[in-house]
Amino acid sequence: MSTISRSIPRPDSxxxxxxxxxxxxxxxxxxxxxxxxxxxxRPQALLRRVETPALPDxxxxxxxxxxxxxxxxxxxxxxxxxxxxxxxxxxxxxxLLIAGADxxxxxxxxxxxxxxxxxxxxxxxxxxxxAANSPExxxxxxxxxxxxxxxxxxxxxxxxxxxxxxxxxxxxQEHIYLEPQAMAGxxxxxxxxxxxxxxxPYYVHKAIVTIFGWEPDRVRIVQAPTGxxxxxxxxxxSVLAGYVALAAYKTEQPVKLVLDRGQDIxxxxxxxxxxxxxxxxxxxxxxxxxxxxxVRLDGGAFEGLSSTVLQRALFSVSGVYxxxxxxxxxxxxxxxxxxxxxxxxxxxxxxxxxxxMHMCHLARKHGEDxxxxxxxxxxxxxxxxxxxxxxxxxxxMEEMIDLAVTPSEYDRKRAEYxxxxxxxxxxIGVSLFNHGCxxxxxxxxDIIKARVKLRSHADGKVEVLCSNVxxxxxxxxxxxxxxxxxxxIPMNRVEFQNPDTDQVxxxxxxxxxxxxxxxxxxxxxxxxxxxNTDPPRPGRSVEVEANYEQPPEIEWDQSTFTGDAYPAFSxxxxxxxxxxxxxxxxxxxxxxxxxxxxxxAIDERIVIGQIxxxxxxxxGYGSTELLEVRDGAFQQRSMTDYVIPGSLDTPEIHVExxxxxxxxxxxxxxxxxxxxxxxxxxALGDAVECALGAEIxxxxxxxxYLEELVRSEGRAR
Amino acid sequence: xxxxxxxxxxxxxxxxxxxxxxxxxxRVDLGLHGVKEGxxxxxxxxxxxxxxxxxxxSCVTPVTxxxxxxxxxxxGFRETDRYAVxxxxxxxAGAVQCGFCTPGFVMATEALLxxxxxxxxxxxxxxxxxxLCRCTGYNMIVQAVQTASEKLxx
Ligand code: FES
Ligand code: FES
Numbered sequence: 001m002s003t004i005s006r007s008i009p010r011p012d013s014x015x016x017x018x019x020x021x022x023x024x025x026x027x028x029x030x031x032x033x034x035x036x037x038x039x040x041x042r043p044q045a046l047l048r049r050v051e052t053p054a055l056p057d058x059x060x061x062x063x064x065x066x067x068x069x070x071x072x073x074x075x076x077x078x079x080x081x082x083x084x085x086x087x088x089x090x091x092x093x094x095x096l097l098i099a100g101a102d103x104x105x106x107x108x109x110x111x112x113x114x115x116x117x118x119x120x121x122x123x124x125x126x127x128x129x130x131a132a133n134s135p136e137x138x139x140x141x142x143x144x145x146x147x148x149x150x151x152x153x154x155x156x157x158x159x160x161x162x163x164x165x166x167x168x169x170x171x172x173q174e175h176i177y178l179e180p181q182a183m184a185g186x187x188x189x190x191x192x193x194x195x196x197x198x199x200x201p202y203y204v205h206k207a208i209v210t211i212f213g214w215e216p217d218r219v220r221i222v223q224a225p226t227g228x229x230x231x232x233x234x235x236x237x238s239v240l241a242g243y244v245a246l247a248a249y250k251t252e253q254p255v256k257l258v259l260d261r262g263q264d265i266x267x268x269x270x271x272x273x274x275x276x277x278x279x280x281x282x283x284x285x286x287x288x289x290x291x292x293x294x295v296r297l298d299g300g301a302f303e304g305l306s307s308t309v310l311q312r313a314l315f316s317v318s319g320v321y322x323x324x325x326x327x328x329x330x331x332x333x334x335x336x337x338x339x340x341x342x343x344x345x346x347x348x349x350x351x352x353x354x355x356x357m358h359m360c361h362l363a364r365k366h367g368e369d370x371x372x373x374x375x376x377x378x379x380x381x382x383x384x385x386x387x388x389x390x391x392x393x394x395x396x397m398e399e400m401i402d403l404a405v406t407p408s409e410y411d412r413k414r415a416e417y418x419x420x421x422x423x424x425x426x427x428i429g430v431s432l433f434n435h436g437c438x439x440x441x442x443x444x445x446d447i448i449k450a451r452v453k454l455r456s457h458a459d460g461k462v463e464v465l466c467s468n469v470x471x472x473x474x475x476x477x478x479x480x481x482x483x484x485x486x487x488x489i490p491m492n493r494v495e496f497q498n499p500d501t502d503q504v505x506x507x508x509x510x511x512x513x514x515x516x517x518x519x520x521x522x523x524x525x526x527x528x529x530x531x532n533t534d535p536p537r538p539g540r541s542v543e544v545e546a547n548y549e550q551p552p553e554i555e556w557d558q559s560t561f562t563g564d565a566y567p568a569f570s571x572x573x574x575x576x577x578x579x580x581x582x583x584x585x586x587x588x589x590x591x592x593x594x595x596x597x598x599x600x601a602i603d604e605r606i607v608i609g610q611i612x613x614x615x616x617x618x619x620g621y622g623s624t625e626l627l628e629v630r631d632g633a634f635q636q637r638s639m640t641d642y643v644i645p646g647s648l649d650t651p652e653i654h655v656e657x658x659x660x661x662x663x664x665x666x667x668x669x670x671x672x673x674x675x676x677x678x679x680x681x682x683a684l685g686d687a688v689e690c691a692l693g694a695e696i697x698x699x700x701x702x703x704x705y706l707e708e709l710v711r712s713e714g715r716a717r
Numbered sequence: 718x719x720x721x722x723x724x725x726x727x728x729x730x731x732x733x734x735x736x737x738x739x740x741x742x743x744r745v746d747l748g749l750h751g752v753k754e755g756x757x758x759x760x761x762x763x764x765x766x767x768x769x770x771x772x773x774x775s776c777v778t779p780v781t782x783x784x785x786x787x788x789x790x791x792x793g794f795r796e797t798d799r800y801a802v803x804x805x806x807x808x809x810a811g812a813v814q815c816g817f818c819t820p821g822f823v824m825a826t827e828a829l830l831x832x833x834x835x836x837x838x839x840x841x842x843x844x845x846x847x848x849l850c851r852c853t854g855y856n857m858i859v860q861a862v863q864t865a866s867e868k869l870x871x
Contacts, residue, residue, distance in 0.1 A: 013808040016816025017823055018800075019751020019791035026750035176851050178755045178763055178817040227753075227817030228851050261756045472815025472852045605811040609853060613814065616854030639760040639849065647845040647855040 002659070004485050004667045007605035010477050011491075012470060024182040024196045024224045025258045032184065032254040035062075035099040035247050036106045038113050039267065040088035043124070043336040043632030045117035047086055050095065053112040059100035062247045069213025073238050074206045079138075080302040080339065082211060082242045088117070089301040090338050091632045092266040099247040099255050122336035122632055126275045126296050129333035136334040138303040139310060143561045145291075145318060145326025146388030158283040162365055165279035168354035169698040170681075172298075172627040173271035173343060173620075174636075176644050179227020181236060181268055182258040185244035191218045192245045197226035198237040200509035201467050201499045207238035208245050222500040226471040230617070231342035233471065234511050235305055236269050265637045269341030270627065272297040272309055272332070276317070276354035286366045288377060290325035293317040295351065299332035300339035306332035309340075311440050313347030315565045318386045319355040320397065320432050321377035326386060336632050342511065344614065345435075345677045349621060352433050353699055356682030361695055369414060370686060371430045375401065378432070389564035392553065396658050397432060397571055400595040403656055404430075404575040408593045413577065417690050421715060425580045429686025431679045432573055436566025437671035438514040441558050445550040451505040452522040454483065455543045456536035462487065464496045464523060466507035468515045473673055474606035475515050481602060482520045482666045486527035487536065505545070513671025516602055517568065517662070522546040524666035551664050568662045570670045571597040574615070576651070576683035580691045582710065585703035587623050587688065589651035596675070597660045600668035608655045611676040615653055618680025620645045622699045722783040724749070725793025733780045740764045740775040742783075743790060751791035751820045755849070762848030765821040766790045772828035772847070791820040794827060803827065803865045810861035814852035822848050826862050834870055838863065 015021045052061055064071050064083040071085065072078035084095055095115065098106050122128075129135040183196035192212065198204055201221045208219045221241070226233060240257060247255040259267070277294040295313050299306035314330045363373030379385075381395050405411065410428060417426045438444055453465035464483055470476040480494040487494075497503070507519045526546040534542045556563035573595040579588040592615055601607040624643040628635040636642035661668025685696045688706070694714035698705060721730045724747060731746050740757075743749045743766070752775060755763030759777035766775050767789040768782070794800050803826050806812075813819050822845065829836060829844030836844060841862045842855075850858065 007811070009808050010811070010813065012816065013813040014804060016813050016819050017804045017807050018795040019753075019820035021816050022750060023753070023817065025754070176849075178761065178815065178849065178851050179753070180755070226815065228815040230851070261758070474814070609811045609814060609857060612854035612856055613852045614854075617851070638758055639756040640758060644849060644851060645854075646849060647842045647859065650855045653854070653856055 002600050002667060004481065005601040005604045007603050008477070008481065008491065010474065012476055021225050023179050023227050024184060027184070027224065029184055029254045029256055032256045033099045033101055033251060034103045034106060035097050035244065035255050035257040036103070036110050037094040037097050038110050040091060040093040040095055042088055042117045042119055043091050043122035044120045045088050046120065047084060047088060048116040048118050051114040053109055055109065056105065059098060059105065059109060060251055061096055061098055062250055063096035066246050066250055067211055070210050072210060073242055074210040075235050075238070075304055076307060077303065078210065080304055082239065090336050092338050094243070094267065097243055097247060099251055124335060124337070124632055125629065126273065126298050126333060129335055138299050138332045138334055139307045141310065141314060141330045143328055145323065145328055145386040146384045147324045158285060160289070161282050161284045163279065163281045164361055164365060166358065166361065166697065167275060167277040168357060170274045170350045170353055171700055172273045172340065172629070173625055174265055174627055174642055175230045175232030175343060176639065176642070177228030177230060177232050180259045180261055180264040181233070181240055183237060183240040183244045184254060184256040185241065185248035186254045187248045187252055191220060192249065193220045193222065194241045194245055195222040195224045196237060196240065197229065197233055198223050199229050199233045199469055199471060199511055201501050202506040203235065203509055204238050204241045205501050208241055211242050211245065220500065220502045223469045223498045225498065226469060229471040230344045231346065231511065232268060234342035234509065236341065261639060262637045265642065266634060267338055269304065269339055271343035272299065272306065272340040272350065274313065274350040276350065278354060278358045280358065280362055282362055282366060286368065286373065286376065288321070288323055288362065291318060291323045293326070293328045295330040297332040298335050298340060300335060300337050302339040304339045304341050306340065308440060309342070309347040313351040315386055315436065315440065316348040316351035317355055319352060319359065320379050320434050321359065321374065322379055322383060337629055344617065345674045346512065348435060349618065349678045349681060352678045353681045353685065356431050357685050357696055360686050360689060371410065374432055385565060387565045388562045393568065393662060394660055395571065396597050396660055397573065400571065400573045400597060400658055403595045404573045404593040407654065408575045408577065410575055414690060418693070420691060423582045425582065425691040426577065427580060427687035427691030428575065428577045429683045429690055430575050431682035431686065433675065433679045434569040434571045435513060435671065435675035435678060437517050437568050437570060438566060439512050440565055441556040442550065444518060444548055448508040448548065450508040450518060450522060450548040451545060452507045452519060452526055453505055453543055453545045454523065454526045454530055456530060456541065458539050458541050460493060460536060460538045462489070462494050462536050464494060465504045466519055466523065467499045467504050468507055468510045468519050469499060471510065473610060474603065475510065477606060478516050478602040479520055479523055483523050483527045486524050487531050489536065513673045513675065516669050517665045517671050518548065520602065520666040520669060521664065522548060567664060568670050570672060570675045572675050572679045574679040574683040576687050578684065578687045578691065580688065585706040587684065587701060589619055589684065592651050592653045594653055595656045595658060597658045598672045599660055599662040599665050599670035601657055602667065602669050604657070607657065607672050610672050611655050612653050614676025615680050616645050616650050618677040619684060621677065622681030622684040623701050626700050626702055720780050720784050722785060723787045725790060735779065735781055737780045738776055739778040739780050739783055742780045743775055749790050749792050753817055753820060755817065760849065762821040762825060763818055765824045765848065767824060767828060770831065772825055791824060794824065799827065799869060802868045806861040806865035806868065810857045810864060812853060812858040812861040818848060818850040822850065822858055826865060829862070830866055830869060835866055
């Protein structure tokens, strides 16, 4: 084990346990007003009239009239209006806000607003979008996948044995970060300051600059301690920041907006529901010859990040396998529901669920165990990815599979469980997956352009200056550790503060499994610079900077989706054993063997924590986390109705890390944040297929769906 | 109405609506911000406190239920030796990520270990089943409770 991998105590742990960490709602903000939102009750309607009650002194209404700059929350583009002007496009869309001193008074005022709607025909879900003559798409991509294998190694042409054409549905997923979304804003001395839980201080900064139409230096964003995020605090905080900033500007008083759980679920972003059609041909010797993939995402009412989520889904849709011929189409539909957005995995959990189950079905039709069939198709070093990128680094999947198969006794159990009968069944399943680390394509070079700084102080301390946040994932520990280890100084001499855009350069958002690999890599570079030119020592203050440079071997063409979509991949193998109760049709995950190649672990315990937590979130995604939309309204709007895993539901998880240092990552590190979530649903699906002898085509695996499966095709009880 | 009770060893009297949530009284009136609100409906345990030694979710406890009671929140518990052992065990096991759930888990751990100083893994999972954590996947928290129990029994 590399010395940097050795776990150290997390510096933020004692304060958090003691309840001393002040999240936004814990901050004392002198004179702060409260704010509440009035939400649309219609999925799509003209706003005929909005009649507001007379306001007591000290209470104000804020809506689109109050926006000094653009009525747009800047994300990839400006398609998300902060407040509606004449049309509402989803249930829960904030129409206006009321701010004032007393929440009870605000609530009464909100209730007294009379909105006259003129309903327009809404579009619900992928079915609804496709029922239209020409569905409204945010984006529609098509490309030909590169052959996975070098031409010389291609199989000789052989006869077609069979074709499977099938379709998979995945549901929406809500983040349920334990701390609901919240934000506070000030207007002082001609400047706006916003603070709250967030992943991307500079996204919020750009959004506020756009909304006000001001010079960037009049806006300051400070991240507050963030009680979980998982992508849910990637783009949505920019929206809330817009609300509190406008209210603070209008009232010239601090304004605080804290969502309760129900409202948070109703109006915040979620994982995109998907429908993924896959059609593959298999030759007589059991090799996939071609695959045709058609990925549809429900994008919700505004485009937001749908295009980039879709891209990652498309680049994941052939899994970790060699496919000689592949054609891909992807669309994100506009529908009348709250916009879907970023969630750990970012399109890849949907794609991997579909492609892994598809491989299982191809294997079954070929008369083979899924793992044997998958193994024969594994991508190897030197192969091409679906976009024609080259897998330059060693691929250790074979070794990793062995590390999971042996302790789990996969072969014996698989054979035994496939013959299972009765009310209580066992199943064992496998998933093989990877995750491209960092932004897709040339995003890091062309869009993010990350910059970091290190400042060594006269007292011998070294300060980390970057815009990446601690949100539970351990960034404070790992980034400090990288700097300390590089400089050869103790960790307690390296300081890390929650980012404040007045202090830190823009090192990009805390997303896309990029924080350690990309930002940590830049800090490593800066630390080397400091060490070699001006080692930190008492009495001297020095500042060094490092800027992102794309590794020279990387090539990418965004217009044709060709080249290296990602500079590096992390890889994973899950074997999951479950018990299935056919009285209640519930799944009990028993044990997971989880083997990962994430390059080098910067801190083993933190990495294992990410893996454990990600696996459990993925189990929820695949099983209990049902989020239905009926007539445009989310049906599960509380933590009672929307069921995330609890301490009784989690399996034993054996994590093993395989070292495979990446030359461009700090100490060889790649990304780990997202990949663990991806592997759960397909392993769960395969295990259920093993237990039931039925084919799965959707998640979550609700009791209703499982019952239907058993009745229609499973092994009889 | 007036309600009097003891919080972390201090007697307090507050003026509150009869239906006021104990959570709001603790957070807003008494400034005890270690008690968190994750769901407001008794589902997540982020607001867990000990009321006469029993674990309760303060978001679904009316303030009237506190009349004459002894309440222990994380702010009081963190001053004790038992807390120090539990905190260390949480840190060693990697049981803390975003930390929003953690004070609630610490209180649930204390409630469990007072009642059952040597719980089995299954009993720990049951003891923590009123608390939700979205970050850790629980196993590292269960490990922490196991370690704390061993240390406290030494
Ligand atoms: S806030 Fe009380 S149980 Fe969730
Ligand atoms: S540590 Fe984040 S919810 Fe438990």
